[in-house]
Amino acid sequence: MDASVDRIAQPWGGRTPYARHGQWPTRVDTHLAEGVAADDVERWVQSASILHSDGDAMDIAVRDGRIVGVRGRAIDRVNRGRLGPKDLYAWQANASPDRLTRPLVREGGRLVESDWETAMGRIVSRSRGLLDERGPGSIGFYTSGQLFLEEYYTLAVLARAGIGTNHLDGNTRLCTSTAAEALKESFGCDGQPGTYDDIDHADVIALFGHNLAETQPVQWMRILDRLEGADPPRLVCVDPRPTRVARRSTVHLAPRIGTNVALLNALLHETIRHDRVDHAYIEAHTVGFEELADRVKDCTAEWASAICDVPARLITEAAEVVGTTDRLLSTVLQGVYQSHQATAAAVQINNLHLIRGMLGRPGAGLLQMNGQPTAQNTRECGANGDLPGFRNWENDQHVAELAKVWNVEPTTIPHYAPPTHAMQMFRYAEQGSIRMLWISGTNPAVSLPELSRIRSILSQDRLFTVVQDLFLTETAQLADVVLPAATWGEKTGTFTNADRTVHLSDKAVEPPGEARPDLDIFLDYAARMDFRDKDGAPLVSWTGPESAFEAWKRCSAGRPCDYTGLTYGRLRGASGIQWPCTEDAPDGTPRLYTEGISWAHPDDCENYGKDLLTGASSGVVEYRSLNPDGKAMIKAAGFMPLHEAPSQDHPFQLTTGRTVYHFHTRTKTARAPQLNAAAPEVWVEISEADAAARELEEGDLVEVSTPRGALRGRLRVTGLRQGALFVPFHYGYWDTPAGYGPDATTPGRAANETTVTDWDPASKQPLFKTAAAALTLVAKGGGQHSPAPTTTASEPGPGSGVPATEGGPDARVLQTTDENRVPQEGGSR
Ligand SMILES: Nc1nc2c(c(=O)[nH]1)N[C@H]1C(S)=C(S)[C@@H](COP(=O)(O)OP(=O)(O)OC[C@H]3O[C@@H](n4cnc5c(=O)[nH]c(N)nc54)[C@H](O)[C@@H]3O)O[C@H]1N2
Numbered sequence: 089m090d091a092s093v094d095r096i097a098q099p100w101g102g103r104t105p106y107a108r109h110g111q112w113p114t115r116v117d118t119h120l121a122e123g124v125a126a127d128d129v130e131r132w133v134q135s136a137s138i139l140h141s142d143g144d145a146m147d148i149a150v151r152d153g154r155i156v157g158v159r160g161r162a163i164d165r166v167n168r169g170r171l172g173p174k175d176l177y178a179w180q181a182n183a184s185p186d187r188l189t190r191p192l193v194r195e196g197g198r199l200v201e202s203d204w205e206t207a208m209g210r211i212v213s214r215s216r217g218l219l220d221e222r223g224p225g226s227i228g229f230y231t232s233g234q235l236f237l238e239e240y241y242t243l244a245v246l247a248r249a250g251i252g253t254n255h256l257d258g259n260t261r262l263c264t265s266t267a268a269e270a271l272k273e274s275f276g277c278d279g280q281p282g283t284y285d286d287i288d289h290a291d292v293i294a295l296f297g298h299n300l301a302e303t304q305p306v307q308w309m310r311i312l313d314r315l316e317g318a319d320p321p322r323l324v325c326v327d328p329r330p331t332r333v334a335r336r337s338t339v340h341l342a343p344r345i346g347t348n349v350a351l352l353n354a355l356l357h358e359t360i361r362h363d364r365v366d367h368a369y370i371e372a373h374t375v376g377f378e379e380l381a382d383r384v385k386d387c388t389a390e391w392a393s394a395i396c397d398v399p400a401r402l403i404t405e406a407a408e409v410v411g412t413t414d415r416l417l418s419t420v421l422q423g424v425y426q427s428h429q430a431t432a433a434a435v436q437i438n439n440l441h442l443i444r445g446m447l448g449r450p451g452a453g454l455l456q457m458n459g460q461p462t463a464q465n466t467r468e469c470g471a472n473g474d475l476p477g478f479r480n481w482e483n484d485q486h487v488a489e490l491a492k493v494w495n496v497e498p499t500t501i502p503h504y505a506p507p508t509h510a511m512q513m514f515r516y517a518e519q520g521s522i523r524m525l526w527i528s529g530t531n532p533a534v535s536l537p538e539l540s541r542i543r544s545i546l547s548q549d550r551l552f553t554v555v556q557d558l559f560l561t562e563t564a565q566l567a568d569v570v571l572p573a574a575t576w577g578e579k580t581g582t583f584t585n586a587d588r589t590v591h592l593s594d595k596a597v598e599p600p601g602e603a604r605p606d607l608d609i610f611l612d613y614a615a616r617m618d619f620r621d622k623d624g625a626p627l628v629s630w631t632g633p634e635s636a637f638e639a640w641k642r643c644s645a646g647r648p649c650d651y652t653g654l655t656y657g658r659l660r661g662a663s664g665i666q667w668p669c670t671e672d673a674p675d676g677t678p679r680l681y682t683e684g685i686s687w688a689h690p691d692d693c694e695n696y697g698k699d700l701l702t703g704a705s706s707g708v709v710e711y712r713s714l715n716p717d718g719k720a721m722i723k724a725a726g727f728m729p730l731h732e733a734p735s736q737d738h739p740f741q742l743t744t745g746r747t748v749y750h751f752h753t754r755t756k757t758a759r760a761p762q763l764n765a766a767a768p769e770v771w772v773e774i775s776e777a778d779a780a781a782r783e784l785e786e787g788d789l790v791e792v793s794t795p796r797g798a799l800r801g802r803l804r805v806t807g808l809r810q811g812a813l814f815v816p817f818h819y820g821y822w823d824t825p826a827g828y829g830p831d832a833t834t835p836g837r838a839a840n841e842t843t844v845t846d847w848d849p850a851s852k853q854p855l856f857k858t859a860a861a862a863l864t865l866v867a868k869g870g871g872q873h874s875p876a877p878t879t880t881a882s883e884p885g886p887g888s889g890v891p892a893t894e895g896g897p898d899a900r901v902l903q904t905t906d907e908n909r910v911p912q913e914g915g916s917r
């Protein structure tokens with residue numbers, strides 16, 4: 089059957105129910121530009137989505153050298169043909185008329201058009217000057233979770249062994265550093281234990297601070313399809329908002345913001361009290377159970393209820409659901425990761441799985457999620473605060489191995505201290521020890537906390553800022569040199585999703601003007617800087633994506649993220665493949681830890697662990713004595729009160745996050761008309777009770793303020809928990825006429841005007857979800873309504889009179905479910 093569906097009005101499209109242990113049916117979603125029919129498409133070019141961590145595989149439709157649409161790939165294990173709203177419409181941004189097409193350089197205070205020779209020349213001369221005068225520690229690189237594997241690896245090599253700086257991190261620090269840290273704390277090493285296939289088998293799916301319906305809509309379609317099939321799973325949702333996930337859950341816990349650890353300790357308490365524990369698994373594969381049992385001994389449901397403001401009855405009910413199933417799948421994301429006890433909380437979810445033996449079997453899985461499409465690669469390639477291949481900077485053997493791969497002396501690779509995390513890099517730039525900051529594929533002038541501070545850091549004269557982007561973003565406007573990048577669809581490379589699936593994305597069209605792939609820019613810089621290995625040969629010896637991939641394979645060999653069994657040829661025309669992929673596992677590896685814990689041995693592990701409350705490193709001696717055999721580590725943590733609790737002046741808890749229609753700072757989704765129209769402006773969500781108490785209504789213009797700053801938006805009254813406010817962080821200031829430019833003093837609309845410079849002690853991930861805020865009325869709405877969508881967690885209460893969010897004729901998507909009519913794509917044609 090074919091159906092034509094408005095996928096703005098129905099973000100998840102039609103259902104294809106299936107039973108537990110069954111195979112998820114295919115459904116191929118196609119969206120082509122108006123007036124283009126399938127027969128008009130000249131070529132379909134293989135790719136995958138770059139707008140979330142799901143890795144939805146798609147083919148890009150090309151005609152007359154332009155992208156004219158996309159179609160899901162039925163052959164792929166991740167999505168079996170389905171696409172989410174952003175996947176379907178956001179490709180239009182590639183052809184936006186305001187793409188950067190030439191390098192820009194700052195002249196007399198203004199950015200002016202230039203050429204590559206001049207722009208690269210300035211970067212190289214500044215780099216050389218700083219290396220001579222101040223040394224490698226004066227240069228920092230802040231990259232992304234949205235470039236390709238080949239690009240991160242090249243950047244990691246040139247920064248760590250070329251420049252020799254320790255200051256290289258990704259915006260993954262804001263995103264998945266807690267996922268990585270929690271995996272290291274429990275399993276000794278990064279690497280996603282579970283697989284999306286676990287959704288097909290699970291009896292209970294528990295989602296912790298994860299609005300999967302909006303942020304990985306295709307896996308939500310999979311859960312919806314199971315909910316409508318035989319033997320549906322039960323869902324447990326922990327989220328203060330009434331998300332679609334919450335609405336479909338058997339148990340929804342809406343805790344006070346920032347209290348996850350208390351709630352989780354109560355779930356662990358109940359699990360242990362009822363002996364819903366797999367003692368054989370604990371004995372064989374873990375250390376630390378006694379300490380956990382002792383720590384949660386008094387964490388009763390009643391105790392947690394008082395902290396979390398959730399009925400004790402619901403906590404025991406949730407504990408029973410997750411404690412009595414034999415196939416538990418848990419997913420964790422920003423509601424856990426972006427708070428003051430991020431790692432401590434995420435680790436308690438690992439503990440739940442460890443003490444119940446819920447790992448390495450179909451349906452018994454753990455997904456410490458990624459958010460960005462290529463965050464996994466930032467981490468594994470060492471373009472974040474880690475060494476490439478999940479190597480341990482404190483382990484001399486690991487550093488020596490890496491030095492061998494790069495043919496440099498071990499001392500060339502900085503390992504005197506942990507790699508610098510992004511929040512610290514901005515601090516160094518603020519203090520003046522970092523004098524050059526090269527920002528690629530991220531927009532910190534909107535996405536970092538406390539924007540007035542970030543603007544002032546980036547605008548300093550003494551800091552030389554390079555920004556490599558597609559558009560003249562808020563950040564690019566503050567740069568000294570702006571480099572125009574080619575992006576998805578305009579360059580070839582690979583990337584890895586949240587369940588370790590590696591996809592190839594082929595170049596479909598030429599980039600606009602003089603824009604160049606990030607890889608070419610990094611290669612050009614390495615060549616101009618003339619970085620050499622210890623024998624005088626070029627340090628970076630590869631010349632394009634495929635040779636970069638081959639170089640990375642050598643670096644990954646023998647490590648958990650082993651890519652040696654993969655080639656471009658194998659990825660082309662086929663489904664994505666899950667690493668590790670080796671000679672022994674040529675088809676990839678669906679689940680880690682099927683036979684116990686493999687990477688926590690002191691000789692192999694990625695770090696030696698940290699104190700969850702202070703972040704202090706344990707060191708090798710302590711690690712060896714606590715975990716000599718390399719088992720999984722059960723680490724307990726007590727609940728700590730919020731760093732910034734509500735007060736008389738700032739009575740609300742402000743949390744920030746996402747909507748299904750937009751991606752981050754909207755550089756792409758604001759340029760796709762269907763997506764932009766669905767959520768064109770910022771808004772503020774408030775609970776019914778708080779709105780009534782303050783005589784506020786849908787559509788009122790309000791100001792939200794914290795000690796850092798303020799923003800204005802129209803109010804949406806929802807089923808959010810009382811005492812909380814929610815603001816989407818997508819809206820920067822670039823297209824607000826009265827907006828918040830670097831010199832403006834009027835309140836803007838960016839959520840991060842208000843957020844705090846503070847981070848989780850172990851993962852160093854900033855606290856975007858927990859601030860105390862005041863709310864004031866600016867003007868009554870007078871019948872206007874808030875620009876928030878009605879189809880999502882921001883759905884208004886009954887009787888609001890707000891018109892339903894719709895896309896109209898341009899938003900129609902063809903959904904093909906007839907097996908005989910499903911396009912059988914191969915590679916790019
Ligand atoms: N549509 C869309 N999808 C995306 C993205 C996007 O920008 N737009 N970005 C991608 C990226 S990079 C990421 S990291 C992911 C993020 O994906 P998610 O983590 O799912 O998204 P968020 O909206 O940031 O936060 C999730 C939920 O955390 C809840 N929350 C807030 N405070 C707390 C708390 O104290 N405890 C608990 N338990 N929950 C809390 C919020 O109510 C919210 O519903 O999405 C990815 N997918």
Ligand SMILES: Nc1nc2c(c(=O)[nH]1)N[C@H]1C(S)=C(S)[C@@H](COP(=O)(O)OP(=O)(O)OC[C@H]3O[C@@H](n4cnc5c(=O)[nH]c(N)nc54)[C@H](O)[C@@H]3O)O[C@H]1N2
Pocket residue numbers: 232233234235259260262263264422426459460528529530531532534535536556557558559561573574575576606744745746751752753754755756817839840843856
């Ligand atoms: N208040 C609040 N703040 C948050 C969050 C939150 O929940 N609340 N979430 C945090 C999280 S999880 C994340 S991941 C960050 C995201 O924050 P950012 O990374 O700053 O957001 P993006 O808009 O994705 O920025 C990516 C930039 O890269 C550019 N770009 C896209 N493709 C390419 C390419 O191929 N090459 C190059 N060179 N550039 C490219 C885009 O145009 C865009 O400017 O925000 C964080 N900030």
Ligand SMILES: [Mo]
Pocket residue numbers: 262263264459460
């Ligand atoms: Mo993220």
